[in-house]
Amino acid sequence: MVPLDVTHQALTSRDWVETMRKLGPLGQAVASWTDFFERYDTAKYGSQGAPLHDPCTIAYLLQPELFTGRFINVVIETGGAFTTGMTVADWWRVTDRPANANFLRTIDRDSFYALLTDRLTALDARLRG
Secondary structure, eight states: OOOOOHHTTOOOOOHHHHHHHTOOOHHHHHHHHHHHHHHHHHHHOOOSSOHHHHHHHHHHOGGGEEEEEEOOOEEEESOOOTTTTTTOOOOOOOOSSSEEEEEEEEHHHHHHHHHHHHHHHHHHHHHHH
């Protein structure tokens, strides 16, 4: 499980977005998407960039060593008056429930962006032939 606490550790930066913009059509598309999400997150949450939720998930599949976490019990609250739908993670293993999910806690932001930049640059090169 890649929670928002992890993806918000890997916010975009203006430098990275501008690097993408210089890549060509693919990079310009990536930059325009992140421009939108940065504006939204800055206005709504006051963040200094945008989290890249889906790319974090793919990065875990490609390079799980970029992340730390552990196998714990995770359930979805279905009966609470105020918490229905909430994800409940037993990080400290205080219940007797068996572990059922690899719950991620941190990401190596710099290595994540190096991987993302490398993959997008390679894809851009392939698209250009």
